[in-house]
Amino acid sequence: MFLVAGAAIGTWTARIPAIMHGLDLSDGQLSLALVVLAAGGLIGMGGSGRLVDRLGSRRVLIPAMLTVGGGLVGPAYAPNLTALLGALLAFGICHGVLNVAMNANAVEVQRAYQRPIMTFCHAFFSIGGVAGAAAGAAFAHADRSAAATFLTVGTASTVLAVVAIRWALATAAPKRTGEQRHTSDALSAGRPFPRGRVMLLGLLAFCSLINEGAAADWGSMYLHDTLGSSSATAAAAYALFALTMTIGRLTGDRILARLGPVRLLRASSLLAALGFGSGLLANHPAAALAGFAVLGAGLACVVPQVYSAAGNIDEKHAGRGLSYVAALGYLGFVGGPALIGGLANLLDLARAMLFLPALMLIIGSLARVVGQRQSAGTQPLAADAKYSRPGVHRDRRADRTRRHAISAASAR
Structure with missing residues (x-):
């Protein structure tokens, strides 16, 4: 699909x-x-x-x-x-x-x-x-x-x-059985839709996809016009970005299993910010190409984890959460190139591109939002679990707390 x-x-x-x-x-x-x-x-x-x-x-x-x-x-x-x-x-x-x-x-x-x-x-x-x-x-x-x-x-x-x-x-x-379904409904009754967390996740998607859109639309222009590289070298910027992003996504779930979503986003955003920022500051085509490659690797796991967290906020409203987050991310993707273009007109393209690593640091500072637990009564989800290499290792204390909450609700 x-x-x-x-x-x-x-x-x-x-x-x-x-x-x-x-x-x-x-x-x-x-x-x-x-x-x-x-x-x-x-x-x-x-x-x-x-x-x-x-x-x-x-x-x-x-x-x-x-x-x-x-x-x-x-x-x-x-x-x-x-x-x-x-x-x-x-x-x-x-x-x-x-x-x-x-x-x-x-x-x-x-x-x-x-x-x-x-x-x-x-x-x-x-x-x-x-x-x-x-x-x-x-x-x-x-x-x-x-x-x-x-x-x-x-x-x-x-x-x-x-x-x-x-x-x-x-x-x-x-x-689930009828009793489990009734208990889950009882625990979630009256719970407001978590708009604040959805907006934070949307902000993460927005910042990430601004980087993706800008890399696609401005990467080649930056190398060709600002750094004076050949057309072939300039075209390699997005190719390297797309390649490392794809490799990162093919291997990202194994890394997630070791680090968990919060540490993964923090490490990814720091890698992208430092790698891409250093490549821009070096002011050399080879360094810029390396920077775009690192940016692709750093961005690879961000949107998938943000979408996963959005779909796990509330099992009954997974589509609603995803639609808000996806729409905000898409605004970043289509509006990001225009934003970079506007900054380039005010400053220059080299300085405007430095806005992108700053956005990655924002992602790292807000990474905790992808690891917040969902409400009691729902199934353990990707953003709520500790993963080990062979499968899933759940937080046993959290499981006991969840079982006690379900038992208490059933008794009431």
């Missing part, structure tokens, strides 16, 4: 020039199209949380999975700007709904699996993005149209979705 979502975005990004030239769009019209796509994503993320909580993640995930491929095809056949805007709005909504639903389902799988798997899932989003971009580049090199590209990738995505959805977890948590 994560692979399909990443491939759709990667393919669209790679063929933006073909869409622009095919419809003879100006820079301003293209900017408007990208804003509409971002707005669709925010609408989809913001509106899907309550649906996930009401219907279950699987029932929302299936239609989103089956329509995202078709949503990708629509922009390629738009005959004019108005039709393109409508197609991009629909594609953005489909992708936004898929984003929240697949993360909610991954949280449920992780909860049932009793071992961290969220970072590994997000690795496949990165792999899908690279695969989609590579497919777009290959079609462009072969001088094939954007319609042929999107139709091929969209069809393949739909086929893969049909195969994948048969394994989508249908329940929000392992089945």
